[in-house]
Amino acid sequence: MTDSLVIMGVAGCGKSSLGAAVAQATGLALVEGDDFHSEASRAKMSQGIALLDADRDGWLGVLGEQLRAHPEGLVLTCSALKLSYRERLRQAAPGLRFVFLDISREQAQARVAARAAQHFFSTTLVDSQFATLEAPTGEAGVLRVDALKSLDQLQAEVTEWLTAKKEQA
Known part of the structure; x- marks a missing residue:
């Protein structure tokens, strides 16, 4: 049973911030x-060109390798937008858990626009x-x-969930 966790969601939902806090x-x-x-x-x-499944194929393979290379567990930030992507990551780390950062399109758009100068992802x-x-x-x-929710609230919620899952195992 892995202790690995994927922080997932669309661009701008806060994957990097929450991933760092949980780690x-x-x-x-x-x-x-x-x-x-x-x-x-x-x-x-x-350039504002959306990635296709073929573009993500090698990337998902490398992320799977990262999961396998950390049998002690890790926190991975990954959009994991499709079920097929999540299934591929689960194959690399049985028992893998996901935290889905749910956000509206409008809020995601605002956050991506706010970080445009520091991030490669096009609004x-x-x-x-x-x-x-x-x-x-x-x-x-x-x-x-x-x-x-605030980063502190989110980190506490995720950590509590992980602890409860461990106790059930």
Whole structure:
């Protein structure tokens, strides 16, 4: 049973911030999924071109390798927008859990616009993220949280959930 966790959701939902907070609170390693996109994929996204499944294939493979390389557990930030992407990550780490940062399109758009100077992701891609999103509602091992809560509230909610899951195991 892995102690790994994916912080998932559309661009701008707060994956990196929550991932860092949870990693610090739990002592788990943090793997920032965006760091593993190919240069070609980064270029596409910065130009406002949405990634296709083929673009994400190698990236998901590398993220799976990261999960396997940390059998002690880790916190991975990854959009994991489609069920097929989540299933691929689950194959790499049986028992993998997901925290779904749920946010409205308008709020995500505002957050992506606010960070535009520091991040490669184009604001024009927010709509494509929502079009691609297959919300993990009803999937086992998924905690849905409100992305608009404070970072402290979110970190506490996730850490409490992880602790409760460990006690049940």
